[in-house]
Amino acid sequence: MFTSVDDVSVRLAETGYLASPSVATTVFLADRLGKPLLVEGPAGVGKTELAKAVAEIAGAELVRLQCYEGVDESRALYEWNHAKQLLRISAGRDETWDETRTDIFSEEFLLTRPLLTAIRGDEPKVLLIDETDKADVEVEGLLLEVLSDFQVTVPELGTITATRRPFVVLTSNASRELSEALRRRCLFLHIGFPEEELERRIVRLKVPGLDAALAESVVRVVGALRAMDLRKVPSVAETIDWARTLLALGADSLDETVVRATLGVLLKHQDDVLKAAAKLDLDAL
């Protein structure tokens, strides 16, 4: 799919995703080695966006499995369409049992769920398994088979093997430690907060109307907040929100009043707001 790491950066940038060198390298390797990509990092740094951007580049269909506590095989893999099977049985009253049986366990009655959808068919696909850490441990076992051999076994139909491997992205917020076995099958990528220069470019790209000098100040203030010991440090998403807010307010430079009035966009806890205000020498709120 890609010729070089630079190629990855350029083409990701074309879709509006500015990638750091580590992101570009790992995406390149995931494509080359044909391995799934496990992306970790704080909320709002663009883990899910990465999968979408890759899908856009490859012209592939994005198949998404959103994990949550209690997600199971019938939600992730496949399910038989029982209602339709019942209709089929009652429609063909005169048939023998053998005929009916072979018929109701055919493709027509199979409801494919994301994992099976992703490995069937010949068109390119990107499989996004979002928030893998929210799923129970049992689901990880299910993923192991799918991710290592790209095949799924349906007892009535046999084993379905992918004719074309999808590009797989798993994301995790590390609220639970994923099992070692799953990690072993993946390339590991940690997306942290971007470097100052990159973040400036991201802000300029996402909020085009913003003055360059103001964008620089915005990024520097956010950088300073991240260095503080806060309960929830602002992420890239918050930086962009803040830049948009400043643009909407028509501020052309940062000063104490503006920062104080808009600090709530960046920080989500009252303790954090107080602490940051003290550190940044803003007058008491």
Add this chain to the structure above:
Amino acid sequence: MTTPVAERLTSLVAALRAHGIRVGTGETVDAAQAMAALGFEDRELLREGLAATLLHGIAQRPVFDPVFDLYFPRGVGAPEPGTADRDDLRDRLAAALAANDEALLARLAAEAVDGFGGYGSAPGSDGWSSYQTLDRVRPQTLLARVRADVGARNGSSGFADRLLDDEIRRRIEAFRGLVATEARRRVAERRDRDQIARRAVAPTADRVDFLFAGKDRLAELRRTVQPLARKLATRLAARRRRAARGSIDLRRTLRGSLSTGGVPMRPVLRRRRPARPELVLLCDVSGSVSGFSDFTMLLVQALHDQFSKVRVFAFVNRIDEVTGLLEHGAADAAGLGARIQAEATLTGWHGSSDYGVALGEFAERHGDAVGPRTTVFVLGDARTNMSDPNLAAVRLITERARRVHWLNPEQRSLWGTGDSAAPEYAELVEMHECRNVRQLGALVGRLLPI
């Protein structure tokens, strides 16, 4: 792939394994494929590629980077000989810091180590020291100059200027890191690289011994409290879920089976009463083990919504309740130890720890804190300074409490040496070795009541 490169890769993997990072053969093969795909032109790409294939978590990165720097160094041998003049080097360093030019800073670090880091002359006893380099170059004293420099260059940019000092400090800190890396590289060229990779690279934060952790290492540990607490909370919740189903309630199953003619169609599972576990923590906060106690207190505090009641007592040779201090101190973890020392009565006649008196006082004054639903954790090294261990008090506590666990930050082989009363206590309560965050996480996950 050529043999020397493959050898380089396998020794890198061996060094990572020596630091407790589990890398399988499959991953090594992946790493080799990554190297082949990426080529050797760009060192940073190679670094990211190897990290992606060999590592499994961000906590391993601080170990990986220095090891990578040793096996795939930026250059070989001494740098271009620069001027050996200290003032000149400082001038150029100040300019590079002001411009935040990372490539130039790396070159200057190499030059600084070359010019000021060498010691000894006889082969075998000579080497390169980052400490000596930094002591002579003194980058931290450049702050004011760099600030003036930046101001002159960009003019005032308003509000963000108040952040400048911190930014420059971070750049200087990064430069110190570069010097350390460079010194390690030069040493490794003279000595055995594998040995340097094992000895001179600091272990991951969760393997640092509580008793030997320095100040900044402890600060680093404190930052891991919240993520660890979150992980433990989900583990506890999962254990609770599992414990809630399973055994069959025979009486209710039979009662239900009457409607189906005595055939138990629907088994009824025993429903657990939501137990409300209570937790009591007794923490030795004397100088020797205070890092360990602080960390554990913060961890338990972060887990407090898992329990109906958490009470924390601190002692040196007298005991006092500090639960209140912990609650409103959640924001200021660093000052916790000092606040406990200042606001609670922990010492009587002298300043050294005395387990016997403290435990006796607890049993006597706060005995009502312990009931049949209480799990007690004692945190400390059981070094009583030769005084009476007061086993009777411990026995009293164990009789009252549901469980008593003792977490000892000393390694097991030292228990019972010198003034340690660990073996005596261990006969009465379960004593566990708990030397680093990894062990603590495992113990807390296993021992906490559900």
